[in-house]
Amino acid sequence: MTETVDTSTPLGRPIKRKEDAKLLHGRTNWTDNIQLPGTLHMAILRSPYAHAKITKLDVTPALSRPNVIAAYSAEELGDLNGSIPCVWPVTDDIVMPDFPALAKGKVRQVGDAVAVVLATDPVHAADALDAIEVDYEPLDAVVDMEAALAPGSALVHDDAGTNSCYVYNLGGGYDDVKAKADVVVKRRFINQRLIPAFMEPRSVVAAPMGMSDEMTVWSSTQIAHVLRVLMALVTGIPENNLRIIAPDVGGGFGGKLQLYREEVLATQLARKLGRPVKWTETRSEDMVATHHGRDQIQDIEIAATKDGKILGLKVDLIANMGAYLQIITPGIPLLGMFMYPAIYKMDAYDFKCTGVFTNTTPTDAYRGAGRPEATYAIERIVDELAAELDMDPMELREKNWIKHEEFPYTTVAGLTYDTGNYEAATAKAVDLFGMDELRAEQKRRRESGDPVQLGIGISTFTEMCGLAPSRTLGALKYVAGGWEHATIRMLPTGKVELITGTSPHGQGHETAWSQIAASILGIPVEDIEVVHGDTGRAPYGMDTYGSRSLAVGGQAIKKAADNLIEKARVIAAHQLECSPGDLEFVNGEFKVKGDPEKSQAIGAVAFEAFTAHNLPDGVEPTLQGEATVDPEDFSYPHGTHLAAMEVDTETGKVTLRKYVCVDDVGNQVNPMIVEGQVHGGLAQGIGQALYEGAFYDEDGLPLNANLSTYLIPAAPDLPSFITGTTTTPSTTHPLGTKGVGEAGAIASTPAIINGIVDALRPMGVTDVAMPATPMTVWKTIQAAKGGQA
Amino acid sequence: MQHISVNVDGTQYEGEVEPRTLLVHWLRNELGKVGTVVGCDTSNCGACTILLNGRSVKSCSVLAVQADGASVTTIQGISTGDDWHPVQTAFKECHGLQCGYCTPGMVMSTIDLLGENPNPNETEIREGLEGNLCRCTGYHNIVRSVEKAAELMGGAK
Numbered sequence A: 001m002t003e004t005v006d007t008s009t010p011l012g013r014p015i016k017r018k019e020d021a022k023l024l025h026g027r028t029n030w031t032d033n034i035q036l037p038g039t040l041h042m043a044i045l046r047s048p049y050a051h052a053k054i055t056k057l058d059v060t061p062a063l064s065r066p067n068v069i070a071a072y073s074a075e076e077l078g079d080l081n082g083s084i085p086c087v088w089p090v091t092d093d094i095v096m097p098d099f100p101a102l103a104k105g106k107v108r109q110v111g112d113a114v115a116v117v118l119a120t121d122p123v124h125a126a127d128a129l130d131a132i133e134v135d136y137e138p139l140d141a142v143v144d145m146e147a148a149l150a151p152g153s154a155l156v157h158d159d160a161g162t163n164s165c166y167v168y169n170l171g172g173g174y175d176d177v178k179a180k181a182d183v184v185v186k187r188r189f190i191n192q193r194l195i196p197a198f199m200e201p202r203s204v205v206a207a208p209m210g211m212s213d214e215m216t217v218w219s220s221t222q223i224a225h226v227l228r229v230l231m232a233l234v235t236g237i238p239e240n241n242l243r244i245i246a247p248d249v250g251g252g253f254g255g256k257l258q259l260y261r262e263e264v265l266a267t268q269l270a271r272k273l274g275r276p277v278k279w280t281e282t283r284s285e286d287m288v289a290t291h292h293g294r295d296q297i298q299d300i301e302i303a304a305t306k307d308g309k310i311l312g313l314k315v316d317l318i319a320n321m322g323a324y325l326q327i328i329t330p331g332i333p334l335l336g337m338f339m340y341p342a343i344y345k346m347d348a349y350d351f352k353c354t355g356v357f358t359n360t361t362p363t364d365a366y367r368g369a370g371r372p373e374a375t376y377a378i379e380r381i382v383d384e385l386a387a388e389l390d391m392d393p394m395e396l397r398e399k400n401w402i403k404h405e406e407f408p409y410t411t412v413a414g415l416t417y418d419t420g421n422y423e424a425a426t427a428k429a430v431d432l433f434g435m436d437e438l439r440a441e442q443k444r445r446r447e448s449g450d451p452v453q454l455g456i457g458i459s460t461f462t463e464m465c466g467l468a469p470s471r472t473l474g475a476l477k478y479v480a481g482g483w484e485h486a487t488i489r490m491l492p493t494g495k496v497e498l499i500t501g502t503s504p505h506g507q508g509h510e511t512a513w514s515q516i517a518a519s520i521l522g523i524p525v526e527d528i529e530v531v532h533g534d535t536g537r538a539p540y541g542m543d544t545y546g547s548r549s550l551a552v553g554g555q556a557i558k559k560a561a562d563n564l565i566e567k568a569r570v571i572a573a574h575q576l577e578c579s580p581g582d583l584e585f586v587n588g589e590f591k592v593k594g595d596p597e598k599s600q601a602i603g604a605v606a607f608e609a610f611t612a613h614n615l616p617d618g619v620e621p622t623l624q625g626e627a628t629v630d631p632e633d634f635s636y637p638h639g640t641h642l643a644a645m646e647v648d649t650e651t652g653k654v655t656l657r658k659y660v661c662v663d664d665v666g667n668q669v670n671p672m673i674v675e676g677q678v679h680g681g682l683a684q685g686i687g688q689a690l691y692e693g694a695f696y697d698e699d700g701l702p703l704n705a706n707l708s709t710y711l712i713p714a715a716p717d718l719p720s721f722i723t724g725t726t727t728t729p730s731t732t733h734p735l736g737t738k739g740v741g742e743a744g745a746i747a748s749t750p751a752i753i754n755g756i757v758d759a760l761r762p763m764g765v766t767d768v769a770m771p772a773t774p775m776t777v778w779k780t781i782q783a784a785k786g787g788q789a
Numbered sequence B: 001m002q003h004i005s006v007n008v009d010g011t012q013y014e015g016e017v018e019p020r021t022l023l024v025h026w027l028r029n030e031l032g033k034v035g036t037v038v039g040c041d042t043s044n045c046g047a048c049t050i051l052l053n054g055r056s057v058k059s060c061s062v063l064a065v066q067a068d069g070a071s072v073t074t075i076q077g078i079s080t081g082d083d084w085h086p087v088q089t090a091f092k093e094c095h096g097l098q099c100g101y102c103t104p105g106m107v108m109s110t111i112d113l114l115g116e117n118p119n120p121n122e123t124e125i126r127e128g129l130e131g132n133l134c135r136c137t138g139y140h141n142i143v144r145s146v147e148k149a150a151e152l153m154g155g156a157k
């Protein structure tokens, strides 16, 4: 017994991660490491065309290639060729086309799956794709979103009769406030298409070899639980016969929040052939067959008085769905819908979004999912409004943002933000940034006509994460709930299994969840084993995406731990011959109030619960606590991000000189992990601003679908970041925490572009397209000069 | 098929390989050295980095037959059991990994980098790791990890 135990809990401490030992020693269990006896390896013939009729398809020649066991097209697969579902039909009249795993008669994107070969090794499977006889009759490709909506456009889905997937409207009243406005600023922003590019390629192993009829599917997925439900619905395999395991998963960022055609095919073929089937994508496949993100045209209009009071905002989006709807493709822009008004008070907000089909890879969630797009647009237009009003952009923001004493505050978009303190985060960020010196330097460079100009980019963002409560999701026509589950099981030896429905892929849940439970149960962090990502061992859950794991899953852990203690209290009271109300629980021990000599540690209670020799009447043996929690509301992290951008006006080269952010994510479980999440998010947001963009030619052929041409930032492309936090605890979350996973990616993109535009504004530049490559920036400068001349 | 003999992590292995077999595939599929991973098919990501005769190489851009007679060190060979190489320790201390997929490559590249330059500055670290992509960390803590590793390894070795 440790009398000297530190009364401070592990909560809130930067504890080193439990996950790291195995990851650093190469003792990992990536899906591609799984080698089951008798495995067949699947290779996929993919369409080289964006849009074409399949005029001939014969897989039989592949069968005579060495080591090949089977080959199928959609025709041979028949009913086993499932359709990929979309679970977010955002409007009643949404067009939801069939999305067969293997294309039927027509291909609609480069990378569409046409046929599969199964061989006893991956090399021969891939080799045999050559032998498949296939002819295509190319059709006009639909690539440009506006052209797709114009009358007479070629159609991605003939049956639909249109390329419009849906039109969604919210609000009204903007025109009334616009009539009263002194200033109206209108801009079109292009939020370009991005590729998640997690470092571990997708992989799946399906094995019909579990208990009785069980089909076990290992997949590099973020959503083991959701996948199980969807897989059951798509394949008809009874859900209770499906076990989905997400072993070590190497990043996701939304890209593994999906039911992919390859997962369905592997499972169906394992079932048909009675053998394990394995598939691992090449990176080049990943870049066309993993869903993409963003890709919106944003027409934004903001109306204000001449002294800078924002009156209203109008948002008109065209959102690229790609060729098919994946699980939540249509809903992504709507997650952004709520966030365009951001931290600002205004009287009216009109939102319209048109989803459009094109012959491109489907879009879906990518870090931030709708909210980065919204934040980009609002933070850019606020800067443009400031320029129009000749006001300091921070002053304009401050004038319009919700003051800390005004929370809870219901925004014009209908969300109620529980807490926030934009003043505090901004003051800290401005201080860390050294705003005054940088502004002075900017002035000097402007006055001296320095070829390298300095710009200061601001982004004061908020976001909604931890998507819940379920009722709200239902009102948005999302087919699933937003709850989360946890079970905490105390074993006879006092060791603990913490079973979570969240499914980490880099976020450090094993450490952070242990910290939460350890702090409540008063036991060492090391005594807790976190079990996740396996529907066999962690049966209930809604998995990991949308910064929900702590915001929602954390609540379930707290409640499960509290429930466990309540059961233990009854047992301990019986052992200590007092009433439960006479016990206090301190540092892992039940103590009789007023008689501190009489105590029982929770581990001892667990042993009593196991032997069950001396339990009170009516108390069941074993000690565990469970909870399934549907949160009260979303969580609303916020922060202030500042970027100092140097722009070489002669070459267009942009350098990110200094990046400061102060995020308010409420109480922190592990500040080291929080900071890491922010860093990673920043890299992706800055990547969008400066480097990344997935592009197609007019025939719908991808122009940069590999890692040598799609430029995710490398170490020399980024600086070190200066990060800070303020703490305004969430009032709707029992731990006072908020989500953090997406914050950096949401906030940073507009900060970077605002900084570049700020540097160049005296030259007449009012926007810079993303990614702001030297060529783009140089051309923008030339155009502005031409315009002035 | 061609016969090769390669010392991997201290053990001498003999094998028959197709001439086109990549070293990384031989390590993973034949020897079970699954700590070394594949992240791309264009030699851009560096996830597959190993030491070949003491210098870092991307094992996806070397044929297994080219390693005949050579000595290979993978992430699984720099420390055994519960031991930690200082670079591994530094990455844990500084939270230089999240999902861990890039990590074996980062660690192996760092070992090579510090062998060449025991006291690199931030720019040298960033440029030294240019061939290793990480999508999770934003590199900030990877740079701190390399600085820490340099310190743990005493600057000059």
Ligand code: FES
Pocket: B037, B038, B039, B040, B041, B042, B043, B044, B045, B046, B047, B048, B049, B058, B059, B060, B061
């Ligand atoms: S696997 Fe990407 S460089 Fe080797």
Ligand code: FES
Pocket: A199, A250, A251, A506, B096, B097, B098, B099, B100, B101, B102, B103, B133, B134, B135, B136, B137
């Ligand atoms: S830690 Fe995930 S890619 Fe580097």
